[in-house]
Every structure is written in C-alpha cells, then in structure tokens.
Amino acid sequence: xxxxxxxxxxxxxxxxxxxxxxxxxxxxxxxxxxxxxxxxxxxxxxxxxxxxxxxxxxxxxxxxxxxxxxxxxxxxxxxxxxxxxxxxxxxxxxxxxxxxxxxxxxxxxxxxxxxxxxxxxxxxxxxxxxxxxxxxxxxxxxxxxxxxxxxxxxxxxxxxxxxxxxxxxxxxxxxxxxxxxxxxxxxxxxxxxxxxxxxxxxxxxxxxxxxxxxxxxxxxxxxxxxxxxxxxxxxxxxxxxxxxxxxxxxxxxxxxxxxxxxxxxxxxxxxxxxxxxxxxxxxxxxxxxxxxxxxxxxxxxxxxxxxxxxxxxxxxxxxxxxxxxxxxxxxxxxxxxxxxxxxxxxxxxxxxxxxxxxxxxxxxxxxxxxxxxxxxxxxxxxxxxxxxxxxxxxxxxxxxxxxxxxxxxxxxxxxxxxxxxxxxxxxxxxxxxxxxxxxxxxxxxxxxxxxxxxxxxxxxxxxxxxxxxxxxxxxxxxxxxxxxxxxxxxxxxxxxxxxxxxxxxxxxxxxxxxxxxxxxxxxxxxxxxxxxxxxxxxxxxxxxxxxxxxxxxx
Amino acid sequence: xxxxxxxxxxxxxxxxxxxxxxxxxxxxxxxxxxxxxxxxxxxxxxxxxxxxxxxxxxxxxxxxxxxxxxxxxxxxxxxxxxxxxxxxxxxxxxxxxxxxxxxxxxxxxxxxxxxxxxxxxxxxxxxxxxxxxxxxxxxxxxxxxxxxxxxxxxxxxxxxxxxxxxxxxxxxxxxxxxxxxxxxxxxxxxxxxxxxxxxxxxxxxxxxxxxxxxxxxxxxxxxxxxxxxxxxxxxxxxxxxxxxxxxxxxxxxxxxxxxxxxxxxxxxxxxxxxxxxxxxxxxxxxxxxxxxxxxxxxxxxxxxxxxxxxxxxxxxxxxxxxxxxxxxxxxxxxxxxxxxxxxxxxxxxxxxxxxxxxx
Numbered sequence: 012x013x014x015x016x017x018x019x020x021x022x023x024x025x026x027x028x029x030x031x032x033x034x035x036x037x038x039x040x041x042x043x044x045x046x047x048x049x050x051x052x053x054x055x056x057x058x059x060x061x062x063x064x065x066x067x068x069x070x071x072x073x074x075x076x077x078x079x080x081x082x083x084x085x086x087x088x089x090x091x092x093x094x095x096x097x098x099x100x101x102x103x104x105x106x107x108x109x110x111x112x113x114x115x116x117x118x119x120x121x122x123x124x125x126x127x128x129x130x131x132x133x134x135x136x137x138x139x140x141x142x143x144x145x146x147x148x149x150x151x152x153x154x155x156x157x158x159x160x161x162x163x164x165x166x167x168x169x170x171x172x173x174x175x176x177x178x179x180x181x182x183x184x185x186x187x188x189x190x191x192x193x194x195x196x197x198x199x200x201x202x203x204x205x206x207x208x209x210x211x212x213x214x215x216x217x218x219x220x221x222x223x224x225x226x227x228x229x230x231x232x233x234x235x236x237x238x239x240x241x242x243x244x245x246x247x248x249x250x251x252x253x254x255x256x257x258x259x260x261x262x263x264x265x266x267x268x269x270x271x272x273x274x275x276x277x278x279x280x281x282x283x284x285x286x287x288x289x290x291x292x293x294x295x296x297x298x299x300x301x302x303x304x305x306x307x308x309x310x311x312x313x314x315x316x317x318x319x320x321x322x323x324x325x326x327x328x329x330x331x332x333x334x335x336x337x338x339x340x341x342x343x344x345x346x347x348x349x350x351x352x353x354x355x356x357x358x359x360x361x362x363x364x365x366x367x368x369x370x371x372x373x374x375x376x377x378x379x380x381x382x383x384x385x386x387x388x389x390x391x392x393x394x395x396x397x398x399x400x401x402x403x404x405x406x407x408x409x410x411x412x413x414x415x416x417x418x419x420x421x422x423x424x425x426x427x428x429x430x431x432x433x434x435x436x437x438x439x440x441x442x443x444x445x446x447x448x449x450x451x452x453x454x455x456x457x458x459x460x461x462x463x464x465x466x467x468x469x470x471x472x473x474x475x476x477x478x479x480x481x482x483x484x485x486x487x488x489x490x491x492x493x494x495x496x497x498x499x500x501x502x503x504x505x506x507x508x509x510x511x512x513x514x515x516x517x518x519x520x521x522x523x524x525x526x527x528x529x530x531x532x533x534x535x536x537x538x539x540x541x542x543x544x545x546x547x548x549x550x551x552x553x554x555x556x557x558x559x560x561x562x563x564x565x
Numbered sequence: 566x567x568x569x570x571x572x573x574x575x576x577x578x579x580x581x582x583x584x585x586x587x588x589x590x591x592x593x594x595x596x597x598x599x600x601x602x603x604x605x606x607x608x609x610x611x612x613x614x615x616x617x618x619x620x621x622x623x624x625x626x627x628x629x630x631x632x633x634x635x636x637x638x639x640x641x642x643x644x645x646x647x648x649x650x651x652x653x654x655x656x657x658x659x660x661x662x663x664x665x666x667x668x669x670x671x672x673x674x675x676x677x678x679x680x681x682x683x684x685x686x687x688x689x690x691x692x693x694x695x696x697x698x699x700x701x702x703x704x705x706x707x708x709x710x711x712x713x714x715x716x717x718x719x720x721x722x723x724x725x726x727x728x729x730x731x732x733x734x735x736x737x738x739x740x741x742x743x744x745x746x747x748x749x750x751x752x753x754x755x756x757x758x759x760x761x762x763x764x765x766x767x768x769x770x771x772x773x774x775x776x777x778x779x780x781x782x783x784x785x786x787x788x789x790x791x792x793x794x795x796x797x798x799x800x801x802x803x804x805x806x807x808x809x810x811x812x813x814x815x816x817x818x819x820x821x822x823x824x825x826x827x828x829x830x831x832x833x834x835x836x837x838x839x840x841x842x843x844x845x846x847x848x849x850x851x852x853x854x855x856x857x858x859x860x861x862x863x864x865x866x867x868x869x870x871x872x873x874x875x876x877x878x879x880x881x882x883x884x885x886x887x888x889x890x891x892x893x894x895x896x897x898x899x900x901x902x903x904x905x906x907x908x909x910x911x912x913x914x915x916x917x918x919x920x921x922x923x924x
Contacts, residue, residue, distance in 0.1 A: 293735065463736050465735070467739075471610050472654065
C-alpha cells in the first residue's frame with residue numbers, strides 16, 4: 012500500500028497541452044525521482060479546471076495551492092522549495108483574477124491543511140461513553156452550564172446563527188434559522204427531536220457519535236430545549252442501533268442523577284426531559300415528518316408540507332428536528348464561540364464534517380475533515396488510495412440524499428454550496444468510492460431497488476415511479492433495454508422529482524439523472540452492443556427472487 | 566379571511582382552508598383522486614398539484630393551506646404533463662377484469678379521459694389479486710382496481726369510526742387490507758358501505774348492484790328504517806331500485822348511511838311484501854278461532870284498525886290494563902314514539918311500554 016503525503020496535479024486541458032503541460036509533467040517525474048520523492052508524492056493530471064489565462068496550472072495538495080502559469084523551467088524550483096523544503100512559492104501562485112473558475116474556491120482554504128480536525132469526534136475513543144464523569148472531565152456539560160448561567164435563549168440562538176452551522180442530515184438548512192423559527196412559532200408547548208434514525212446506506216457517523224459520546228448529543232438537546240423554550244425532547248434512534256440505544260438510555264439516567272436533566276437544571280428554573288423512541292426498521296422514518304408520525308404511533312408516512320414541523324410538528328406543536336451530527340456541533344460552538352468555529356471549513360459552509368468512507372479504497376471508516384475538502388483528497392489521503400491501484404470511476408455520496416460524482420468532478424469541494432453549483436450533492440456524508448470495475452447501471456439498479464423497497468407507498472410518483480424505473484434499469488442489465496427507454500427514464504425521473512411528497516421520491520430520481528448525465532455512453536453500450544463494459548451485468552434475464560434472497564432483501 | 570389569487574382570480578378563504586377547497590369555492594375545478602371534502606386531506610395521489618409562485622416544484626393543493634398573497638396556477642402545459650404521468654403510473658398498476666360494474670364513468674376514468682390517457686393501453690395485462698376477494702354479502706372487493714388513495718381507510722375511520730381498513734407493507738408492495746389482512750366481517754365491519762361510497766375507482770362496489778346496469782333516474786328520498794331521517798338516492802332502472810347511493814347534500818347524514826339504508830332495500834320489490842292490511846278470516850266473521858288460525862284476508866285500513874282497537878279494548882277490560890304491553894319502534898319518529906307512550910299510559914292505562922332499540 013502506497014501512502015502519499017502530497018499530491019501534484021498538472022492541468023492537461025487542451026489549452027494547457029498546447030502550452031506545454033506535457034513537458035511540465037515529464038519534468039516533475041524527473042525531478043521527483045532525483046529528489047527521491049517519487050514514493051511519497053503522487054503525480055497526476057487534471058483536465059477539468061475550467062478556462063484560465065494562467066494555464067498551465069499545477070495544483071499541490073494538501074496545501075491546496077495553485078501555481079500558474081507554470082513553465083517547464085519552474086518545475087525544479089517547485090519541487091525543491093515546495094515539495095522538498097515545504098515552503099509555498101508565493102510569487103508563482105496564480106494571481107487571484109486569473110484563478111480558474113472551477114478551482115477558485117480553493118482560495119477559501121487559506122492554505123490550511125486538511126489534516127483531521129476533530130471537533131465532533133474529539134472524545135470518540137478517548138472516554139468511556141458509559142461514564143458521565145469521564146465526559147465531564149473532557150469539557151462535558153460546560154457548554155450547558157455556560158448557556159444556562161450566562162446566556163439568554165435568544166443569545167444561544169444568535170451564537171448558533173453566527174457560527175453558520177448548517178444541518179448535517181443532508182439538506183444543509185441553516186441551524187440557527189431553524190431554531191429561531193421554532194422559538195418564535197406560536198404555541199404553548201415545544202419539542203426538540205434528535206433524528207438518529209440514520210438509515211442512509213453506507214452512513215454510520217451518527218452511530219459512532221451515539222455509541223462513543225452519547226452525553227454530547229444529550230447536552231446539545233438540552234441546550235436546544237433551553238434555546239427554543241421546550242421542556243421535552245425525543246431522540247428517535249434507529250431500531251438496529253441497540254448499543255446506541257442502550258448507551259443513550261444510560262446517559263439519560265446519569266444526567267438525571269447529576270442534575271443535568273429534570274427539574275431546575277443546574278439550579279436554574281429550566282426543566283427538561285428526554286425520551287428515547289426506537290425506530291422499527293423503516294428508512295423513510297428518517298424523513299422528519301415521517302419520524303414525527305412514527306413517534307405519534309402512526310404509520311411512518313411523511314406529511315405534506317407546508318406547514319413545516321417548525322410550526323406544526325409533534326402533536327401539532329412547534330418542533331425542532333435536528334440530526335445527531337448537527338447537534339454534536341452545538342456544545343463546541345457555545346463553548347469556544349462562533350468566531351472560533353468559523354475558522355474551520357469554508358466561508359459558506361463553516362465547520363467540519365464527519366464522512367464515512369467505503370468502497371474500493373484501501374482504508375474505509377469514519378473521518379472528520381473540514382468542510383471544503385475534495386473527493387480527490389479524501390481518496391488519496393484519508394482513504395489511502397484506490398484498492399489494487401485501480402482507477403477511480405465515481406463516488407456515490409450517501410443513500411437518497413446524495414448523487415453520483417464522476418471522476419471529472421472529484422475536485423469539487425465537499426461542502427453544502429459548491430456541489431450544488433456543480434449539480435451534485437453532498438448528502439449525509441457517506442462516500443461510496445467505486446473503481447472502474449463498477450458498472451454504473453448495476454449500481455443504479457441496486458440503488459433503485461433500495462428505493463422501491465423503502466418507499467412508504469403514500470404518493471403515486473414514488474410508489475409506482477421507483478418500481479417502473481427499477482424495472483427499466485433491470486431490463487437494461489439483462490440485455491432487454493431499448494434506447495427509447497432512456498428518454499422515458501429521464502422524463503419519469505424528472506416527474507418524480509417534481510411531484511413526490513418527500514425527499515425519498517424526489518432524490519430517487521437523482522442517480523438516474525446523474526447516470527445519464529455522466530455515463531450515458533456506458534449505459535448505451537448495454538443497449539446498443541448488448542454487453543456490459545465492465546462485465547458486471549449478466550445481460551440475461553435473471554430470477555428476481557433468487558437475487559433478492561442473495562441480497563437478503565426479503 | 567385570507568386573500569389569494571387562483572388563476573388570476575382573487576379568492577377569499579378562511580385561514581386553514583386548502584387551496585383545493587378555495588379553488589372549488591371560486592368555481593375552479595382541480596382534478597383529484599385521494600381528496601374528498603368529508604375526509605382529512607391526504608396528499609397521496611398527487612393529481613391535484615398546482616404551481617405556486619415562489620416554489621420550484623408544484624404543490625399538492627389538497628394539503629396546501631392558503632396563505633396571504635399566494636398566487637396559484639391550476640393548469641399549465643407542465644401541470645398537464647405531470648397529471649398525465651400520474652395517471653399513467655396509477656393505471657400502469659391497475660387491472661380491469663372486464664366485468665360489468667354498473668358504475669358508469671368512475672372518477673379515475675373521468676380524469677384519464679380528460680388528460681388523454683388510454684387505460685387499455687397502459688394497464689396491467691394480468692390481475693395482481695383475486696377479483697371479488699371478500700365474502701362480505703354487500704361489499705364487492707376487487708383490489709386490482711385499488712389505487713391506494715386511502716379514501717376507504719379514512720371513510721371507515723372518520724365517518725363510521727370502525728377502523729376496518731388499513732395499509733400493510735410499504736413501497737410498491739403497499740396494499741389495503743381489512744383488519745390484520747382478514748375478511749371484512751372478521752375485522753368488525755358493519756357493512757355500512759361508506760368505503761364504497763368514497764371509492765373513486767370501483768375497487769369497492771355494491772355486490773347486489775354489480776350487474777344491474779346504470780339507473781335511468783335517481784330519486785332522492787328519506788330512509789324508512791329509523792327516525793334519524795337520513796336522505797339517500799334511490800337509483801332506479803325500469804321501475805326497480807338497482808342501487809342506493811349517498812346524497813352528498815343530505816342535511817342530516819351527508820354521505821353516511823348504515824347497512825340498512827344502503828343495502829336493506831330488497832324488500833321493495835320482494836314477492837312477499839305486504840302492501841295492504843291483512844286480518845284473519847275468523848276475526849272478520851266474529852267466529853271462534855279455528856285450529857291453525859284460518860286464512861288471511863285483505864281489508865282496508867279502517868276495518869283492520871277497528872278490529873285491533875276492539876281486541877285491545879276487550880283484552881284490557883277482561884284481564885286488566887297490565888295484560889297489554891306496547892313495543893314501540895325505532896322506525897317511528899320521536900313524536901310518534903311520544904304518542905305511543907301516551908297511548909300506553911293514558912289510553913290503555915299501563916306502564917308496559919318499551920322500545921326495540923333497548924332490547
């Protein structure tokens with residue numbers, strides 16, 4: 012396994028090639044060899060930087076600096092100064108006005124290293140999650156004490172707003188704004204709900220937080236309750252997360268003993284109770300209104316919005332629903348201040364993000380990195396490269412709320428803003444990294460089978476649409492596809508996005524759209540030539556039952 | 566009152582009104598399948614989507630509350646395309662076994678026709694469920710025509726308060742079942758037929774009316790079964806009642822009827838139905854009661870009532886007032902039952918009076 016400390020990318024778009032980027036690449040190869048850096052510095056090309064006067068450009072990670080226009084004779088200096096000695100060569104940086112459009116965001120990184128910044132996972136693995144004293148010893152309940160003794164509820168909300176924290180469940184809604192909506196909604200009873208029904212395929216960040224640091228989430232819920240004038244909170248934990256549930260119950264019990272929960276918390280006149288509600292295996296109950304229905308004892312079907320839970324939530328009262336990871340950000344923000352928090356991440360998306368890495372890479376697992384990190388860095392630095400040196404083909408960013416990111420977009424920063432502009436989405440933070448042995452049609456088929464299985468069945472476009480899309484894509488993998496199916500698929504996907512009642516049906520369309528946008532040739536090869544370019548699809552009709560049993564979906 | 570604009574027309578509606586209802590008040594029809602004014606809004610079929618200024622995607626008007634200065638467009642080429650997709654999807658999972666259902670054009674078929682979707686082209690080629698899958702004597706169940714609008718579920722829960730129907734499974738496999746997937750009667754169904762009245766597709770139908778054809782006239786009348794005075798519509802064909810339907814404008818009961826009002830009409834054309842009073846031959850002749858009580862004879866009302874009065878008075882005089890008991894009927898009005906009470910206590914002189922509803 013090769014672990015690299017730096018990565019050099021030479022632009023190789025047509026303009027750069029014309030201006031001699033091939034020679035630059037060759038020089039880098041030579042120089043790295045002569046400085047004996049070839050083992051620890053990865054060298055690659057990058058085609059999709061956007062037009063710039065400054066081409067050819069050279070991007071060096073992890074500092075995320077862009078040099079340009081680079082001449083072959085500059086390479087020696089870059090290698091000796093930057094890569095060997097570790098100094099950034101200021102005068103060779105691309106002038107701000109000439110920054111290539113696709114890379115301009117890198118400026119916001121201010122040259123900071125994307126080494127793991129642990130804010131949320133700071134205590135994970137260091138404390139005994141079943142021991143409240145361990146938590147208290149590591150700054151636990153200090154933020155709550157600060158909020159109750161020194162801050163008004165309004166000030167708490169302002170601090171969260173100033174921090175720029177955005178919801179980590181996938182949609183990225185500004186948390187401070189949501190809190191103030193609930194706080195100002197008319198009603199005599201309010202609720203805090205922590206959404207811990209983490210069911211996005213490949214996402215397990217909330218589980219790590221709940222299992223390793225349950226008190227942090229509990230503390231954040233109490234603070235949220237104080238801020239929005241709620242006396243009761245619910246945490247809805249996925250049914251399969253038995254350990255999370257056990258530890259959270261223990262946390263509630265201990266917090267009661269120590270006076271962090273119950274009447275007159277820490278001697279103030281603020282009362283708060285937290286109930287744990289176990290999910291029962293429905294993916295759709297991670298959708299906030301379906302989750303509320305489920306707590307109310309009804310069938311887990313999303314409600315129609317508006318009205319939103321901020322005004323008509325649990326039992327019809329104003330309700331704050333936040334994801335586990337979102338809440339985990341709250342105590343550090345209150346403790347260290349919004350200013351401190353904004354130092355991490357990008358201006359539009361401050362803070363860090365917990366990602367779960369899985370797929371054909373050397374290292375899988377949970378990482379915490381600042382917002383704005385790129386997929387290329389995640390793969391090459393955290394995931395320690397593709398398995399067996401295979402080429403990166405695409406990443407799927409987590410269950411329903413994400414999308415397919417092709418290799419050409421792997422330099423898009425992973426925050427809430429940039430991917431949206433590039434037409435992809437960050438989702439819950441799961442990064443399924445696929446190499447070029449992955450068939451995109453097969454991948455999308457599996458995703459759609461998941462959606463058709465997990466749709467609640469309430470609204471027509473999702474209930475029947477996911478099934479029809481699945482059938483069409485399945486036919487393609489079995490050699491029975493028609494070219495006209497593709498336009499039909501796109502049309503249906505578009506209507507599902509327009510008409511579905513909740514995010515499940517809306518985003519079930521995303522993989523189809525992304526597949527046809529980025530990998531249309533590969534899909535058409537299945538149809539026109541009757542072969543699967545990667546050899547994954549068997550291209551003969553298969554028995555669905557056998558397949559379902561194989562995947563344990565029945 | 567909240568003012569908004571629907572298709573450019575200013576509309577005023579009380580707070581909490583849905584856009585669909587507000588449009589209805591303004592005389593603008595928005596197609597819908599899962600919505601009914603009597604039932605809690607659901608937002609399932611998505612046929613009623615409308616464009617609202619400021620929103621990227623269309624909204625389901627059946628669940629969208631009116632808001633000040635809202636600007637709603639109910640029909641546009643894009644919305645027509647969306648409605649057509651919805652109808653195609655619904656019909657792609659619909660199967661018509663081809664039997665006569667005597668319903669005429671169902672709501673589903675009406676919208677399919679309006680938006681140019683040919684059911685025969687898109688519908689399933691083979692059934693997913695058994696046709697006539699429930700042994701209920703009155704209610705015909707054909708889940709092949711079910712579109713999961715859940716009107717039956719809501720009607721049963723909200724109109725009849727019986728909670729017979731519910732959804733099981735999820736996603737594409739979702740289906741409507743009675744109780745824990747059992748027969749309707751096992752699920753404590755009272756056969757009121759509310760679910761049938763609200764079904765927009767004919768998945769639920771009246772068993773007795775299935776092959777009788779369409780009515781040539783509809784007669785609104787009052788149910789004769791009890792004193793509540795529910796109104797209902799007799800669907801008449803060739804002088805025969807072929808079906809009883811709810812009259813949505815009925816002041817007392819709305820769409821609600823009980824099993825008797827909706828299904829207890831076979832007496833009307835029954836061969837053994839009495840249309841004139843009958844008395845025993847021996848009572849007319851004043852002779853002693855023969856063995857087997859003798860023949861029935863048709864008489865006019867005066868004769869029949871004279872005989873009844875004479876025998877009641879005779880019994881009271883011979884054996885005392887308490888030898889007579891009066892049983893009043895739920896088919897009578899309150900006023901009539903009051904008179905029965907007067908009759909028992911003052912005319913006969915007994916407290917022996919009771920009512921069938923107390924038995």
